[in-house]
Amino acid sequence: MAGTLSRNIARSFFAKSQPEGAGATVRRCIGGSRTLDPFLMCDIFEVVPPAGFPDHPHRGFETVSYLLEGAIAHEDFVGNVGLIGPGDVQWMTAGRGVVHAEMPASKTPCRGIQLWINLAREFKMIEPSYQDLKDSEIPRAKPEPGIEVKIIAGESFGVKSTVFTRTPTMFMDFKLEKGKRVEQKIPKDYSGFIYVLSGNGYFGGNQFKGEEHHALFLENDNGDYLPIEAKDTDLRFMLFAGKPLKEPVVNYGPFVMNSEEEIFQTMSDYEKATNGFEKAKKWRSSISN
Numbered sequence: 001m002a003g004t005l006s007r008n009i010a011r012s013f014f015a016k017s018q019p020e021g022a023g024a025t026v027r028r029c030i031g032g033s034r035t036l037d038p039f040l041m042c043d044i045f046e047v048v049p050p051a052g053f054p055d056h057p058h059r060g061f062e063t064v065s066y067l068l069e070g071a072i073a074h075e076d077f078v079g080n081v082g083l084i085g086p087g088d089v090q091w092m093t094a095g096r097g098v099v100h101a102e103m104p105a106s107k108t109p110c111r112g113i114q115l116w117i118n119l120a121r122e123f124k125m126i127e128p129s130y131q132d133l134k135d136s137e138i139p140r141a142k143p144e145p146g147i148e149v150k151i152i153a154g155e156s157f158g159v160k161s162t163v164f165t166r167t168p169t170m171f172m173d174f175k176l177e178k179g180k181r182v183e184q185k186i187p188k189d190y191s192g193f194i195y196v197l198s199g200n201g202y203f204g205g206n207q208f209k210g211e212e213h214h215a216l217f218l219e220n221d222n223g224d225y226l227p228i229e230a231k232d233t234d235l236r237f238m239l240f241a242g243k244p245l246k247e248p249v250v251n252y253g254p255f256v257m258n259s260e261e262e263i264f265q266t267m268s269d270y271e272k273a274t275n276g277f278e279k280a281k282k283w284r285s286s287i288s289n
């Protein structure tokens with residue numbers, strides 16, 4: 001791209017499998033001490049029945065579930081039910097509070113990605129909402145034969161996602177055939193990371209090699225696009241980028257607020273079923289075993 005600078009890759013991290021939920025396993029590339037404002041967690045999950053993610057709450061952020069294989073059944077405490085199938089996306093804005101269950105709905109292994117995106121202070125207590133996208137509804141950019149970008153959030157090659165992102169976010173699934181090179185525009189002030197799903201590739205101006213199950217973190221430099229090249233193999237990777245919120249983060253499991261006082265209040269709200277958790281009082285999902 002004439003007149004612009006490429007972003008470099010600062011470091012990579014091998015995301016090893018670890019137990020999570022009730023009998024599920026995840027490769028966690030963001031989470032715990034490794035956060036990347038505005039991202040709180042990114043799990044590449046694998047789950048087969050009877051394992052899953054039974055009844056649990058969320059407050060103060062968004063969860064985005066993208067199914068790579070299989071299907072997840074979803075049920076929440078106000079009666080929303082649904083099936084997230086292969087290639088589908090559920091963008092859940094928990095806001096002031098959701099209690100839900102997320103359980104595998106296919107006998108074959110269910111594989112996918114769940115990203116937790118922080119909400120700014122002004123949105124942490126908004127009414128919960130969902131944006132459900134079927135695979136066929138999600139736009140793709142095909143800039144040339146051998147390159148496809150599935151755009152869950154953000155814009156690529158002039159193709160825009162239909163998702164409303166309160167926290168400006170890019171969430172894209174790239175497939176490059178061996179020998180292909182692509183450049184993705186990323187605003188200079190966005191944080192970002194790559195997760196390599198299959199194959200290997202060379203990322204950034206510094207041609208950093210990224211291999212399967214590795215997360216690669218973008219340098220906070222002055223670049224405004226990321227070059228990616230599939231030299232050795234076909235390559236599939238996820239690109240995540242977002243505008244940092246630069247607010248204090250205080251979290252307690254599935255509650256993410258800006259202060260300890262707000263976390264204590266949230267724990268009390270959940271315990272007493274008040275202030276957004278009213279319907280949690282007697283609710284039990286029908287999909288958790």
Ligand SMILES: Nc1ccc(F)c(C(=O)c2c[nH]c3ncc(Cl)cc23)c1F
Nearest residue numbers: 020021026043045053056102114253254
């Ligand atoms: N608090 C807390 C504690 C433990 C959890 F497992 C979860 C949770 O639900 C998930 C963690 N990664 C996931 N990937 C995929 C799916 Cl569908 C759900 C999750 C959660 F929210």
Ligand SMILES: [Fe+3]
Nearest residue numbers: 056058063102
């Ligand atoms: Fe959840």
